[in-house]
Amino acid sequence: MLAKIHITLKKDVLDPQGSVIANSLKSLGFDNVRDVRQGKFIELEIEGKDRDTATKQCNEMCEKLLANLVIEDYSVEIES
Amino acid sequence: MLAKIHITLKKDVLDPQGSVIANSLKSLGFDNVRDVRQGKFIELEIEGKDRDTATKQCNEMCEKLLANLVIEDYSVEIES
Amino acid sequence: MTSSKWQFQTDQTLVESHGLKFDEFEKIVEGLGREPNLTELGIFSAMWNEHCSYKSSKFWLKKLPTSGDRVVQGPGENAGVIDIDDGDVAVFKMESHNHPSFLEPYQGAATGVGGILRDVFTMGARPVANLNALRFGEPNHPKTKHLLSGVVSGIGGYGNCIGVPTVGGEVNFHPSYNGNILVNAMTVGIAKRDKIFYSAAAGIGNPVVYVGSKTGRDGIHGATMASAEFDEDSEEKKPTVQVGDPFTEKLLLEACLELMKEEAIIAIQDMGAAGLTSSSIEMASKGNVGLEINLSKVPMRAQNMSAYELMLSESQERMLMVLDPSKETMAREIFQKWDLEFEVIGRVTDTKKLILIMNGKEEASIPINILVEDAPEYQRDYIIEEPSPIKEYLPEDFDQSEIIPDLLTMIAHPDLCSRKWIWEQYDHMVMADTVVRPGSDAAVVRVHGSNKGLAISTDCSPVYCKHNPYEGGKHAVVETWRNLVASGALPIAITDCMNFGNPEKPEIMGQFVECIRGMGDACSKLNYPVVSGNVSLYNETNGEGIYPTPAIGGVGLIKDLSNVKTISLKGEGNYLCIVGKSNNHLGNSKYMTIIQKKEDGGTPAINLDEELANGHFVLELINKQLVMSSHDVGEGGILIAVAEMCIAGNLGLNIDEDKEFSHRYFFGENQSRYLIEIKQENFEQIKQLAKSKNISFEKLGEVNQENIRINKSNIIKVSELKHYYERGISEI
Amino acid sequence: MKTHVVVFPGSNCDRDVAVAIEKIIGSLPKMVWHKDTSIDQSDLIVVPGGFSYGDYLRCGAMASTSPIMKSVIENAIKGVPVLGICNGFQILIESGLLQGALMRNSSLSFICRDVIIKTTNSKSIFTNKSKISKMPIAHNEGNFFASDDQIKKMEDNEQIAFQYCNENGDINDESNPNGSIKNIAGILNQNKNVLGMMPHPERAAENIHGCEDGKTIFESILN
Ligand SMILES: Nc1ncnc2c1ncn2[C@@H]1O[C@H](COP(=O)(O)OP(=O)(O)O)[C@@H](O)[C@H]1O
Ligand SMILES: [Mg+2]
Secondary structure, three states: OEEEEEEEEOOOOOOHHHHHHHHHHHHOOOOOEEEEEEEEEEEEEEOOOOHHHHHHHHHHHHHHHHOOOOOEEEEEEEEO | OEEEEEEEEOOOOOOHHHHHHHHHHHHOOOOOEEEEEEEEEEEEEEOOOOHHHHHHHHHHHHHHHHOOOOOEEEEEEEEO | OOOOOOOOOOOHHHHHHOOOOHHHHHHHHHHHOOOOOHHHHHHHHHHHOHHHHOOOOHHHHOOOOOOOOOEEEOEOEOOEEEEOOOOEEEEEEEEEOHHHHHHOHHHHHHHHHHHHHHHHHOOOOEEEEEEEEEEEOOOOOOOHHHHHHHHHHHHHHHHHHHOOOEEEEEEEEOHHHOOOOEEEEEEEEEEEHHHOOOOOOOOOOOEEEEEEOOEOOOOOOHHHHOOOOEOOOHHHHOOOOOOOOHHHHHHHHHHHHHHHOOOOEEEEEEOOOOHHHHHHHHHHHHHOOEEEEEHHHOOEOOOOOOHHHHHHOOOOOEEEEEEOHHHHHHHHHHHHHOOOEEEEEEEEEOOOEEEEEEOOEEEEEEEHHHHHOOOOOOOOOOOOOOOOOOOOOOHHHOOHHHHHHHHHHHHHOOOOOOOHHHHOOOOOOOOOOEEEOOOOOOEEEEOOOOOOEEEEEEEOOHHHHHHOHHHHHHHHHHHHHHHHHHOOOEEEEEEEEEEOOOOOOHHHHHHHHHHHHHHHHHHHHHOOOEEEEEEEOOOEEOOEEOOOEEEEEEEEEEOOHHHOOOOOOOOOOOEEEEEOOOOOOOOOOHHHHHHOOOOOOOOOOOOHHHHHHHHHHHHHHHHOOOOOEEEEOOOOHHHHHHHHHHHHHOOEEEEOOOOOOOHHHHHOOOOOOEEEEEOHHHHHHHHHHHHHOOOOEEEEEEEEOOEEEEEOOEEEEHHHHHHHHHHOHHHO | OOEEEEEOOOEOOHHHHHHHHHHHHOOOOEEEEOOOOOOOOOOEEEEOOEOHHHHOOOOOOOHHHOHHHHHHHHHHHHOOOEEEEOHHHHHHHHOOOOOOEEEOOOOOOOEEEEEEEEEOOOOOOOOOOOOEEEEEEEEOOOEEEOOHHHHHHHHHOOOEEEEEEOOOOOOOHHHOOOOOHHHEEEEEOOOOOEEEEOOOHHHOOEHHHOEOOOHHHHHHHHO
């Protein structure tokens, strides 16, 4: 199964990278861009048959390693 | 409208981060993980009403700034 | 085959797309006694392109002086080696990564650093310093900012991670690089003289071992790309640029150095350009043996890789070794400890052929000598153009009331301003042996655990080279030499990176020939041989070549670290003096290019006898502890050099009023000069010494608290100057 | 004094800190490999700077799950002094021994230069010899972040060890190199036996470094 994991900064955490991108986009002429946030996107192949087990495992991976819960949120989707 | 942009390394391009993450996950006991790839996830607010225009603009942003097409692919989704 | 000359089965366009000319292909067929298969064609193409075969440059490179008392290994191995006393050696080389850096500045620059680091640790040396020589297009060219920031973060990204300090370098901006930036990276390492490793394979039957990262489809044909001119759509072609993995390189470095402590490695060679192809062939050729390689054993990252792809992949962070068979198990354990691939992929044979097997089938069988000895070598036509004429400018040619405003404009210009924005992005202190940080003449790193150090500097003046390649070649060499001297080091040897346009154009080839001649004369005179180097040709876009850019990296020895000198002024009341004659040459100076916005007036000639004498004089004063600080007078002339010393030391200077108040005096760039700060009470003694040696020596002024004062109406606060100096690069 | 330096794949200041410890404390530390599982009997454990696991994913994240970290944590709980420098600080945070998070520098680029730091809590075993000191930083992710509540608690409990300041000791935006909240350059755990700091004392530990203020940290531990 393919797991797609998104890791994003929590709403109240400043995202300097996002603001730099926003400024660059504006200077390229994209004036209608607001509020850019950059996060991580992790794809992984996970062996197994059961989506729920896979989801549970991925959540655990995020808690233990992939995300820093002090500043980040995560979400997991499983595709089979 | 909210644009969700995924930027990932092209298939044959080395993803050093991905392989180190895979090893770490394995050593944490997640033995059924294969093939981890790490990419970027960018969310941005784009003003306007027309989805097609927004998509076109986001594609342009990727080509011009957000992605380096020598090594990366991108995909754009617009949510309204 | 369409051409009447061609009676071969092989498709002509296939041959051409491999960058091979018809007669080169003929030579292959002759050598093999048959037509090559695709894998073999790929191998020839990689080995015979400009980047690996040096076919246009070899003839001329042989003219450079390469030997000297301290040279342990000159050109021909992965890096040059010089003796630095006590059984220690310094190992160094510079290499270009120009084309990839233009396409993907971060990864291109990063993998350039990775590649040159491998060249150095392959020889058994622990890398202790990285430097670079960078050239970008005009500061306001739309691509410059992006390329500059990508390259700088790529160099930092790799060097910082692997933990080797990036201690210096140079960067300049010029329209001739708008479509072809230059990224030259240099690494210096330290080893024991009796523990240097070479690449000659030996011992029939010995295992050939692959270590490091897995092989993927990265940069296939990278080496061919690096030797081809750019055109409008090369950006569209999107050739695969390699992605660097500094973490794996760090592991590879530690694992290799650990194994090198044992008597296990018979030969070792990094996989750089043209990966497995050039490394295996080089090892076989140097050892005059054959290799049989089973490609099925090569650790692969991608699926279904063909023999062709495996041989041409430029995946990074890989090495090839020939091992003592009795040490195989021990070696494997070391690489496993570091989580790296370790695979026996072949054997040394007595066939003098490279034989490749994959899935039990022979994929290639090529006699090594036709790949190496029969490689094409050209004596390309060249035209030596008349150097631009020397012009003398008079004081009244320029408005003298503008001297201070001109100073401010010049010192804020990207070519002269502080490079702090760059070096602060490089970890220049890791290893805790950095004695002189970036920003002085040469960087100085301590030889770990001793009280001696290496001084290192990179330099080149392309504008000088363009207008007089012979003098320009001399300049590049001499500038590094002078930087080392000013730091208190005995200069020992150089590495070079010859960046030029298309050598098939006679006027470009002429530039190459003349630069080499100038470099050679300077090296010979200064006893400063070339021990390693690299050539990057075809730096052209749409038929426009770059300026000739022979970047030089010089290395010197400081026997006692208490004798290290920096440029920063030390104390109020001291005298600042000029060593060397001032002939007021303004031609092609920074004043001309920045303020007058033209390249005019010719390249100043260097008198090498004077250069040598002045340098030795400065070294003698330093060794006698008579010098407080020192700086060579380079780009921008005396006033820029003074400004740099004042800003660094946070002090000012009262310039004596007897000086000619003119642009040509303050901004003239004739060479072979130094500024040295001395105690007042030593002035007479030094003056006598200079006189006895027939060396020009004069007092320029006296150090004060806060101003540079030329006369009562031309004064500038150092703090204000500093403000201009420091804002430059980050504003691009 | 028995000291230990933990070595992860990708650590690159392990030798530097060992050299400094030997010079200042007088005995060579024992280097402990990340796959080892125990450190017994230590008077100081140093988690050095560098790029453990390449700083991939997130600085310090993967190192914090290494086998040796269990023992580092046990020792810390027992009260053994643990010092994390730069990447070591990031690892200690990721392992939960210290609070907060270290984010990307606000400039978004790597910064290597001297900074000046003021000792905020001068009573800990690490800080009883320093007041205002100069030492280099070299990092990409040193931007300390914690929630307002956490900061308040840390302040009340005197857990802030160092803050970036200027020559006069003023703590202001100009003297903040990386965007850290309250200019925080180093923090302690509740028991004050664990210190994490971004600046590199081992790079300001001998005369050739141009400044020797870093020595005070090790001298303080010797005290
Ligand atoms: N311009 C030059 N001057 C002197 N030696 C050179 C020059 N260019 C290349 N060399 C030497 O030729 C050899 C091959 O260089 P190169 O192919 O760049 O090495 P590598 O295969 O390690 O990348 C090296 O020993 C190098 O030092
Ligand atoms: Mg090499």
